[in-house]
Amino acid sequence: MISLVESGDFIYDYLLADSGGAMKDLLITPLFHDVKGHLKSHLDEIRKSTMVHLHAPADVSGLLGLAMLEAAFLDIGIQYRRRFLPAQHHIPRDERIEPELPKDGLLIFIDPFEDTWKVDELPSHDYLHITPLSVSVRIGSNQKERRGALDVVAQCAALSAALSPNGSKTRLLRPFASTGLWLREALDTTFDPVHTTLRDILRDEGAFRIVPLPEVASPAQGMIPGLSERMLKRLQKGWGTMDAESRASALSELVLPALQSPALSTPRLEELVWHRLVVGESDIDVMSQVFLVENSWPKDEKEAKIHASKLADNLLKSGVLH
Template identity: 35%
Template sequence: MRELLREEVFSTVRSTLSTAGEAMATSSDAILLLAPPTLLGALTIAPIEAALLDLGIPYRRRFRTGDPETQPFVHILGLENSSGPVLESNHLGLSIASVVVEGLRGHHGDARKGPLTTVSQAHALAQSIFSESSRLRRMRPWLVSGNWLLSALDTTYDPVYTALRDLLLSEGSIRVVPIPEVDCPDTRNSPWLDTDALEAVSKQWGKMDLEGKERALSNLAKPALTSSTPSSARLEELMWHCILGKEWRTDLATQILRASSFWKGGLNRLAADTVVDSLLRDGQC
């Protein structure tokens, strides 16, 4: 896996997360991992916990709102905060919040900015703690899950999501495929999609030439063009750029949707624990 903190998209948080990671990797005290009981909170806690678990560092997981009462701690802040990571002066406390960063540059050299989420920062921190973590490696495709959950893809192009997705692709952590190549897609992400038509296209996909595949995908996506949702950016990801981890039969968007369903029962802490436990065990949800 490429070292995330060496990537340009992480340049503004590099020093803080690197220093925090070094301190946590040698901690003899149990580290409090505190996050709100949301899907974003669970997806942020999971990679940090994976690194600590594989390195044998003691920790406590807590899903609740409010401030940490003990040190050392990692405190995951909600979406209302966008200050980025903040490390206590004694290096015993780290708060992580999303922050807007430069993702890619346009054809004319203009900066394209987007959110560096708590999830992607947590993956970078976890890699700094223990880069050889096998659990962390299994959940590597989830690096972009925070960006998928946020609204940037619903309004415009998210350059940070694209940069991170391309990074995962280049290092071999994921495959990016059109939806007919996903073994078990969940069309709840795409209620406008004709499931019978998708099944028919999937069966014939291997026999089609490039032009036929492009035409088939365009026909499948056509009903979405008359609706206000999804945005063109999210539609492109749902239809043309499905993310698959190694040996995955369902794509990342489907797994995120499945994970979000755990919150329907109203037991938020249980839902968050379920997601983290699943990611630690299987690298999937």
């Protein structure tokens, strides 16, 4: 049963059967070591609640984080209400989004653009506040420690899989678990160890394949400044007959204009050229979906809330962001 509560607010009250194999428990991976206890306390609160209220800003990060939790709730039959709040750019600079506490049930406030906190410095609230968290990551052959921010979408994906490890809808949304990190600014300046680590975890479990740009049938246009679409199409046609050296040379020539553009950082360009995330045999990669949705987002506050709810519904049904 789905009943409209108000514009952008929905309540779901039904159970979907579990299907598919178990996903990797992100909470036991080294990436989540620093925040494991904190997120497990969230799980305890969710499991003992008879009603959960999900609040998130009406933007792409808010939508993805909220949908991750919705997927698990639908899989295991947790009753919840969804509410989209004004996006960050609709809030005056000297104000902050303050969620309204419900009369009953548990409130979860997904806050993508809050400052990044260390777990032991988080302020207390009368609700679950999901905000970017500082974590340490060890990568490379020398296992050098680096620090980064674990975004809200990744946290919601971890909570979702812990709640519903065999859930069909939880698995359907799994390929989007690293998209919140893509939407953050870290990749615009330097290599992001958190993004790379989570991306590789998801690849290894089979959530998606990582392929170079020419192997994506219909990537979104406009993601790489100065890219010749005609040259890309020619490269796609001949890609299967080329050896590794020829492919590398052709790709370097293809993206040369982008290397000379200040509009795109080298780490983000490398991801767009060599690390496209493709689910099954889909014609479009995950980041292209995110790019297209982000660029077509309504500017009006009320329209944005309605739009976010429609996208969430479609994503939960199809596993495609459109």
